[in-house]
Amino acid sequence: MNYIIIVGATQALMALGILLKNKKNNGQHDNILSYLLASIFLHLTISFALNVFWPDSKIHQQFNTFIALAYPGLLWCYMRYLEHKGKPIDILLAMFPALCASVAYFWIAAYVINRSGELPPFIKMYNSISGYAYTVLYIVYPVKVLAKANKIPVFWKMEKRMLRLAAALLLFIGCAFLVITIWTRLFDISIYFNAIHLWLRVIIYSILAIICLSIIYIKISSFLYIHVYQQDQPQHHHVHLQEDQQCPAASKYHYSTVEENEKNAGIDYVNILAKVENLMAQHKVFLDPSLTLEILATKAAVSRHHLSETLNQYLEKSFYQYVNEYRIREVVTLMDQYRNRGENINILGLAFRAGFHSKSSFNQYFKKVQGCTPSAYLKSTPHYNLLNT
Numbered sequence: 001m002n003y004i005i006i007v008g009a010t011q012a013l014m015a016l017g018i019l020l021k022n023k024k025n026n027g028q029h030d031n032i033l034s035y036l037l038a039s040i041f042l043h044l045t046i047s048f049a050l051n052v053f054w055p056d057s058k059i060h061q062q063f064n065t066f067i068a069l070a071y072p073g074l075l076w077c078y079m080r081y082l083e084h085k086g087k088p089i090d091i092l093l094a095m096f097p098a099l100c101a102s103v104a105y106f107w108i109a110a111y112v113i114n115r116s117g118e119l120p121p122f123i124k125m126y127n128s129i130s131g132y133a134y135t136v137l138y139i140v141y142p143v144k145v146l147a148k149a150n151k152i153p154v155f156w157k158m159e160k161r162m163l164r165l166a167a168a169l170l171l172f173i174g175c176a177f178l179v180i181t182i183w184t185r186l187f188d189i190s191i192y193f194n195a196i197h198l199w200l201r202v203i204i205y206s207i208l209a210i211i212c213l214s215i216i217y218i219k220i221s222s223f224l225y226i227h228v229y230q231q232d233q234p235q236h237h238h239v240h241l242q243e244d245q246q247c248p249a250a251s252k253y254h255y256s257t258v259e260e261n262e263k264n265a266g267i268d269y270v271n272i273l274a275k276v277e278n279l280m281a282q283h284k285v286f287l288d289p290s291l292t293l294e295i296l297a298t299k300a301a302v303s304r305h306h307l308s309e310t311l312n313q314y315l316e317k318s319f320y321q322y323v324n325e326y327r328i329r330e331v332v333t334l335m336d337q338y339r340n341r342g343e344n345i346n347i348l349g350l351a352f353r354a355g356f357h358s359k360s361s362f363n364q365y366f367k368k369v370q371g372c373t374p375s376a377y378l379k380s381t382p383h384y385n386l387l388n389t
């Protein structure tokens with residue numbers, strides 16, 4: 001039991017640390033994940049302390065925690081913000097059951113401490129009310145999340161998978177609460193109570209650990225996509241961008257001189273680049289979010305090594321930098337078209353359409369290529385700084 005608790009608490013703390021480390025780039029939906037992870041960490045830490053310092057206390061079997069009442073509501077809020085429909089009132093409503101239960105929880109805790117472990121008579125009422133609240137919240141919210149998850153923009157496909165997994169797991173807990181509630185009303189299960197309570201706690205703690213692990217996976221995947229694949233980029237680039245929030249007037253992309261590449265004269269850079277440029281400009285292969293160096297080399301009928309050398313040595317760009325610059329050009333072109341027609345612009349939708357599958361990587365590359373954020377670009381006077389030379 002303690003092993004599962006400490007693993008879950010550690011994973012919650014790790015995930016929370018990853019979110020807080022990148023806090024300046026977080027959206028409101030990430031902040032809600034921070035609330036959820038902080039709640040899980042506090043829940044498991046308290047449980048671990050009770051098991052270590054009061055292992056034989058009856059309060060383990062007769063005291064429902066208040067923190068877990070917030071999990072289903074926070075999951076619902078997370079989905080709402082992914083849909084860009086979330087409001088601060090949603091967070092307050094999600095936390096309200098837990099806040100109400102916390103008052104009774106600490107009142108009972110103070111009573112137990114002052115009476116040397118004696119349980120108060122009103123603890124049965126607290127457990128009964130909180131038990132019904134668990135059953136309702138852990139069924140209603142997950143069902144709503146699963147029913148409306150398809151409305152989340154496809155840009156958030158990884159987050160959508162995590163959301164569905166978490167909702168399904170919380171719904172399982174809710175169904176378990178419902179079965180136990182009905183069972184206790186129909187039969188006398190007092191002789192099985194300790195075993196049922198123990199296994200229910202094991203299941204809940206394991207599910208919380210799985211949810212934390214899924215959040216870690218998503219955040220690490222986003223980090224790797226942005227940073228790890230950029231480690232092979234040269235330190236000297238031929239693209240110079242202003243660092244302020246105003247978009248620069250133009251950017252020029254220069255190729256390395258012939259003299260600098262004489263050592264690689266065995267590779268026909270010009271021919272390889274021509275093939276790749278045709279695939280990118282005419283066939284728009286960059287729109288495929290799963291495009292890799294191997295796939296592009298196959299389409300261009302060149303070896304992976306020669307393509308990599310052409311991009312790294314001739315253009316002085318990594319594969320991902322090269323491809324994502326085309327994706328940014330596509331996004332900017334679409335943004336200008338929509339703006340000229342006076343139509344509403346869904347920036348994230350355009351990013352996914354251009355081949356991105358991570359909001360953070362899109363924002364980073366847009367700022368790198370255009371010299372400003374997407375929203376700042378939309379507010380600026382249209383210009384055509386789009387890799388044109």
